[in-house]
Amino acid sequence: MAKGKATSKLNIAIIHPDLGIGGAERLIVDAAVELASHGHKVHIFTAHHDKNRCFEETKHGIGNFLPSPGTFPVTVYGSFLPRHVFYRLHALCAFLRCLFVAFCMLFMWPSFDVIIADQVSVVIPILKLKRSAKIVFYCHFPDLLLAQHTTFLRKLYRTPIDYVEEVTTGMADLILVNSNFTASTFANTFIHLNAKGIRPAVLYPAVNVDQFKEPSSFKLNFLSINRFERKKNIELAILAFAMLHSPEASLTVAGGFDIRLKENVEYLEQLKALAEREGVSNRIRFITSCSTTERNALLSECLCVIYTPKDEHFGIVPVEAMAAYKPVIACNSGGPLESVKNGVTGFLCDPTPEEFSSAMAKFIKDPKEAERMGREARKHVVDSFSTHTFGQSLNRYIVDIHRGKED
Structure with a gap:
């Protein structure tokens, strides 16, 4: 993509389903902060925003008022709409909530120069009615691959949704994805878009490295940070920890937890029961929905971070851990x-308790190795995954798509 020169500041809208706490939400907040820091006028629209469960940066502009320079307003439409119907039809409810937000934007707000749609592509045809705006879609991963087509009825339910996802995704003026892994998956999944030559560009998520200071000390504590969802495979960390047979070590399992979500509640109880069965419950601490300050404190004091999802689309947690001078043990996929x-800023392992436990044992045996890898990890993130690098790349994409430039 051609590099954009200085340009007039743009009026940018971002639409996101639920502005809670998670990797996708962190990326959107970083995007808003960085674009605002480039002088653009940024406004986030969402269907849900709980000021008690959100990133600090989004609290500055709750409502429709003009925030202070470098920040952005957050406007909520449709929070009364359901997230599910008796714990079913999640995708359909997400469609309806995001469509409601899009229609409110269409009729209640003036034109935008660029609109960034995140996660849910069904809003793109509505947003295209604002003919003056260029539409950028950020695809974290094709939703149709996240859905389970386990029964005939579910396949019948998902087929039109999957079709709409592909068609509407292709209507964006620019498609961004979070990794080369997702880009290849996108091409293999959306075969009709691929046949038309529609290719996504890769924009890696990033972290603000300045929030992490070099720790002065650490404990023999392993840290797992993830939302309490089964796809995050957190039981792998517990089973690997149990195999260590190291009474001086401990494990902290922290992450996003939403009491409204049945899976979060059930999975946490399952993990606690697993720790009890493995005889390590007295050395495992569970922390739900910790604040950014609490998370940073946990990162500072741990020995290393255990990241257990398999085939993760990108995974912001390993980058945050490395920015905090911590090595990472993660699955060798995605x-x-x-x-x-691998072997420099952490270890990439097969997703088995034996492999993970073996890597964890290396740090127990030689904590100085964890410190050395942690310093290498920090340098790696500063060079490749800082918010400055992310902001420069995103700003260039936004400016160039507004000008009508193509790759």
């Missing part, structure tokens, strides 16, 4: 293949 340097 996004971590692009973020973790």
